Amino acid sequence: KNEVEQSPQNLTAQEGEFITINCSYSVGISALHWLQQHPGGGIVSLFMLSSGKKKHGRLIATINIQEKHSSLHITASHPRDSAVYICAALLGGADGLTFGKGTHLIIQP
């Protein structure tokens, strides 16, 4: 069982919809990252969280340390948001990031 689980694996939505992607992890963490990978393959770091909530434009990331859960929200989604979103956690005791399998998001016009 992967220590970092993401859901859903695939998500198709209409332009303008509010999107939520979930990430849960099994042990304590020191940091959690949300990454975006576009169809061309490049990976961009969206957020790094250790507590609370962060917002950047239409993107919002939250984390609940007690529940071992994080969410990535996209408001007013747009076709250019179509990408794979990857959750990655720096698990307690580990030296490097453990990655979720990713959520493949498609926003249709």
Add this chain to the structure above:
Amino acid sequence: DAGVIQSPRHEVTEMGQEVTLRCKPISGHDYLFWYRQTMMRGLELLIYFNNNVPIDDSGMPEDRFSAKMPNASFSTLKIQPSEPRDSAVYFCASSWNREGVQYFGPGTRLTVL
């Protein structure tokens, strides 16, 4: 800064050949990470360096893989001999600290025939 630079962007080689992937991190970043991405396993950490010193290489699949960082601005990942199952996209990333935001290079798509 130009960001993390990787070369080559694409590499096609035959089984048994030596492959060397290169990475130039962002200047001033103390941490450098090598990752591999496959359809089956997703992204996996192979090895990371702090101030040019390898800290954790537990993700390196086997002795055929080796990584070096001779100075703060250059790292290599070498596979010798290469095998078809090594086909993947290899990413290099750098950051100021272990927990912080990581900046990824464009990746090297390796195909071993």
